[in-house]
Amino acid sequence: MTHSAPPAVPRFPVSVTVDLVIFTVRDDALHVLLVERGKEPFLGGSALPGGYVRPDEGLDEAALRELREETGLDGGRLHLEQLRSYGDPGRDPRGRVITVAYLALGPDLPAPVAGTDAARAFWAPVGEALRADFGLSFDHGSILADAVERARSKLEYTTVATSFCREPFTVSDLRHVYEVIWGIALDPSNFRRKVTRTAGFLEPTGERRTSETGRPAALYRFGGAAVMSPPLLRSGDIAGRGAGGGSGRG
Amino acid sequence: MTHSAPPAVPRFPVSVTVDLVIFTVRDDALHVLLVERGKEPFLGGSALPGGYVRPDEGLDEAALRELREETGLDGGRLHLEQLRSYGDPGRDPRGRVITVAYLALGPDLPAPVAGTDAARAFWAPVGEALRADFGLSFDHGSILADAVERARSKLEYTTVATSFCREPFTVSDLRHVYEVIWGIALDPSNFRRKVTRTAGFLEPTGERRTSETGRPAALYRFGGAAVMSPPLLRSGDIAGRGAGGGSGRG
DNA sequence: ACAAAAGTGTTAAGACTACACCCATGA
DNA sequence: TCATGGGTGTAGTCTTAACACTTTTGT
CATH class of the missing domain: 1.10.10.10 (Winged helix-like DNA-binding domain superfamily/Winged helix DNA-binding domain)
Structure with a gap:
């Protein structure tokens, strides 16, 4: 079986990008940083910020660079982690593009700076951005959904x-x-x-x-600790607040 | 901003591969499937099985194909999930290679089948494979370590x-x-x-x-459920059984 | 004084630990 | 019958959910 199957083509035209899901909490909603695309494809549409990985930089390095370019981040406390990679053929009409998505969490950040490919960067409430009619470009809707799920579960533990x-x-x-x-x-x-x-x-x-x-x-x-054990459970909510204290007393 | 900054090179020679960390429990140790490399670089060394992603296939699809090629897997119950991507420049001496690592878990599998690039495939105890002197090729030691950590924590919840x-x-x-x-x-x-x-x-x-x-x-x-809540905690071990306190009644 | 948010106390329910002890089988 | 692992019961401890109650501020 080592010589009969059609051999995989070892190299074909492929681009590697990093896309960032940058979350912040503004007012009473989770927001994600989006850019209005300044060129085709999806010109005028909204997308996650991101860009090409350069020949001489690692993936984390590229993500950090993009983050800096998009947010003007200085040394503030900020969490950045790899989310996962997306590489379906056809996810980008220009050709084969593999994207490594990163999740970034930060405090309410300053007015975003337009990035290289972006005509405009802006904060969008995640609830809106996830709606099908919002029409995020590429497969960025899926990426965003995965990111939300990751963030939600990471808060637990x-x-x-x-x-x-x-x-x-x-x-x-x-x-x-x-x-x-x-x-x-x-x-x-x-x-x-x-x-x-x-x-x-x-x-x-x-x-x-x-x-x-x-x-x-x-x-x-x-305080520096990374994990919480046992975790903080999501189930323990309190439905009707506002009833307040003092419903019954002795 | 779309024309003044030094533009990232949108496409440079990159290869995309998938690498598999296939775990099974044999006897009393966690084992990982490795291949003895049949060609340079690292000829004769040990590495994770993997291969090039083909132009027309998705990442998950490529991982599944490789898994089938390496293990001869038929319909058995088997878990496959993306672990993360590794893409440091210099991780492969042949050039820029981005690898998307997958984690596969399966029951004690049959004698492995040598894959396309592999002279020989074999099960190695993870404890041994992780030792520095085992000398896994490329950055496969890090990938394996990440996979072990992922597997350990996934058992919890x-x-x-x-x-x-x-x-x-x-x-x-x-x-x-x-x-x-x-x-x-x-x-x-x-x-x-x-x-x-x-x-x-x-x-x-x-x-x-x-x-x-x-x-x-x-x-x-x-039974079909995906998660356990509350989780099964790792801390609750039983170091010295038989110490005997006899607090329980008789 | 009052509203509002911070912070403490308390109790009952549930889950986990550390066992004792019973059950079913092969040798 | 004994050894061995399967399986049940249970007391004590730990954690949490729910909520009463006290503290500290601005108005």
Whole structure:
């Protein structure tokens, strides 16, 4: 069987790109950075930012470069990880393109900078971007869906949620991230206990932040731990908040 | 911005390959399928099986084809998932090669069939293959290490361990998989309870299997569920059995 | 004083650990 | 009958869900 089958063509015209799914939490929704395409194909359509991998750079390196180009990121805390690769023939009308998708999580970032291929970069609510009629270019709808799923499950057993918070942050800031990404309300008391008792998740700064209303909240920094065990479960939501405390008393 | 910056070279000579990390549990160790390389570079060295992606096939498709070529796999239950991509310049002396690594899990497979590029395919204990002096070719040591980590953590929250068991199997067969891959002993009673009570993990066949010694064990099929929640924790090992505290009643 | 958010306390339900102990089979 | 692994029962501990309640601020 080593010589009879038609031998694979060892090299054919193929391009390698990296595409970035950059998430941030703005207001009360998860947002993804998109670019309006400045050239064909899909001219005028929306797509994930990305670009060609250069001959002399690694994949992570290319992703980091693109991230910098798109967001103007400076040294801020920011999570970047490889998501997976997509390479169906026909996913790009120009030819065979393999893309390595990366997932980036960051605090509400400054107004995005238009990248090389982009006429315009903008934040879109993920809920809208995923709708079929939004019409993301290429197979970017699938990539985005995979990224959302990855982000959701990573919140359960890791501490990456802190990547969405600019330091220092409060426990409520962090809870807000979970609530927005999971789309459920969490019990503030139990959430606090869980995250403050997970060693290395939060490091108190000793400072407090006073907001318009309510008691000032303690401020924290990320504590350096990567994982949470046991995980924080998504199932434990609290459906009807607003009923508030004091429904019955002794 | 579309014409001033030094434009990335949109296409340069790149090859795209898929590499497979095929795991099975044999005897009391996790094994990986390796091939002895039949040509340069690394002629005579050991490497993960893999091959070039063809112009007209998708990545998953290529992985499945390679898997079939290497193992002679027929319809058996078998898990295949993309692991991640590796593309550092210089990872292959022949030029720029991006490889998409896949993780495959299967029951103790038949004697492997030599693939196209392989002089010989063989099962190697993962513990040995990971040692630096084993000298896996290319960056296959890193890929293998990543695969082991992925497999270990997937056992925690999914039911993929069943992919290692030929059906029908016993609870002990399944526990053996966990013990070998995690490298710890698990309490048989508690393990049984956990897996039998996780809905959809195991489906009783009604049959039993009698072995040389001991009570016959009930036989099960995989039940179709993908995940386990809450997860089965690795921490819960049983280091020194027989220490005996006698707290339980008599 | 009141509203609102931060933060603490408490209880009951559920899951897990560490075992003791019983069951079914071959030798 | 004994050895061996299969399988059940259970007490104590740990974790969580639910929610009452106290604290601290701005208005």
